[in-house]
Amino acid sequence: MNALAHRRFLKMNGLGNQITVLDLRGTKHLVSAQEARAIAAEPRARFDQLMVLHDPQAAGTDAFVRIYNVDGTEAGACGNGTRCVAWAMMADPEMGDPAKTALTLQTKAGLLPVKRESETVFTVDMGAPRLAWDEIPLTEPFADTSRFELQIGPIDAPILHSPCAVNMGNPHAVFFVEDPYAYNLEQIGPLLENHPIFPDRANIELAAVTAPDHIVLRVWERGAGITQACGSGACAALVAAVRRELSARKAVVSLPGGDLTIEWRESDGRKDAGHVLMTGAAAFEWDGRLDPALLASAA
Numbered sequence: 001m002n003a004l005a006h007r008r009f010l011k012m013n014g015l016g017n018q019i020t021v022l023d024l025r026g027t028k029h030l031v032s033a034q035e036a037r038a039i040a041a042e043p044r045a046r047f048d049q050l051m052v053l054h055d056p057q058a059a060g061t062d063a064f065v066r067i068y069n070v071d072g073t074e075a076g077a078c079g080n081g082t083r084c085v086a087w088a089m090m091a092d093p094e095m096g097d098p099a100k101t102a103l104t105l106q107t108k109a110g111l112l113p114v115k116r117e118s119e120t121v122f123t124v125d126m127g128a129p130r131l132a133w134d135e136i137p138l139t140e141p142f143a144d145t146s147r148f149e150l151q152i153g154p155i156d157a158p159i160l161h162s163p164c165a166v167n168m169g170n171p172h173a174v175f176f177v178e179d180p181y182a183y184n185l186e187q188i189g190p191l192l193e194n195h196p197i198f199p200d201r202a203n204i205e206l207a208a209v210t211a212p213d214h215i216v217l218r219v220w221e222r223g224a225g226i227t228q229a230c231g232s233g234a235c236a237a238l239v240a241a242v243r244r245e246l247s248a249r250k251a252v253v254s255l256p257g258g259d260l261t262i263e264w265r266e267s268d269g270r271k272d273a274g275h276v277l278m279t280g281a282a283a284f285e286w287d288g289r290l291d292p293a294l295l296a297s298a299a
């Protein structure tokens with residue numbers, strides 16, 4: 001019997017970004033890509049991202065979290081999923097500790113301090129963005145990743161070009177456009193996600209800065225496709241807009257599923273070194289237990 005059989009899962013969302021939370025603390029089980037895809041095959045457990053809790057590794061942290069996209073690939077960051085995990089660890093009747101109003105999670109990309117703002121709203125310190133070409137990563141040593149050579153479409157009339165690259169624990173390419181909804185993202189998203197310039201593939205953002213404190217955003221997510229919201233993508237878009245001097249350091253980012261407030265703090269006067277704070281909601285939908293029959297198909 002698969003170790004995950006009959007385990008309880010929480011189905012949640014972060015602004016419509018479909019999140020499933022699985023608590024494997026106290027076990028040594030590591031979810032495989034096949035198991036992640038099998039869990040996504042359960043209609044009630046279907047997710048854009050699966051957030052799996054493991055026992056804490058670093059001192060002072062509350063849990064280590066592994067993040068899986070619906071295609072089974074792992075990611076180092078998921079902003080919306082992090083807020084959902086924080087809700088679960090504070091408010092879920094079976095796994096929550098209502099006395100907690102703050103906690104620190106860890107992913108393979110680093111530490112994520114989370115503060116509870118209200119019953120359903122959380123602020124995550126997503127850490128400092130990584131901006132060097134080999135931190136994104138890119139396969140070419142661009143000195144300035146705020147605008148690098150990448151275009152799609154006819155050479156003399158590209159559909160999109162000159163994005164800004166940002167790593168928020170995961171790779172992002174942000175294209176600034178007039179209207180993010182004027183593009184066939186289903187068609188161009190996968191071409192850009194899998195472009196050879198991105199050795200680890202990339203999340204693709206279409207961003208319009210409509211005011212110094214307002215960005216409209218659509219995202220094609222690496223390993224998940226178009227989602228209703230992308231927290232790390234919203235952080236990447238704000239960082240990119242500041243680097244391009246298009247926005248203030250704090251703005252509302254409006255995604256199809258709702259708004260996030262993103263702030264890129266300065267640090268000791270060094271503009272690029274500060275952490276990025278993301279504030280937004282997390283919503284519980286239902287819980288369930290994993291079906292052994294579906295898991296039996298996974299390795």
Ligand SMILES: N[C@H](CCC[C@H](N)C(=O)O)C(=O)O
Nearest residue numbers: 075078079080170230231232
């Ligand atoms: N697809 C992303 C992970 C999830 C990001 C997004 N759902 C978020 O809220 O940050 C990646 O492979 O890097």
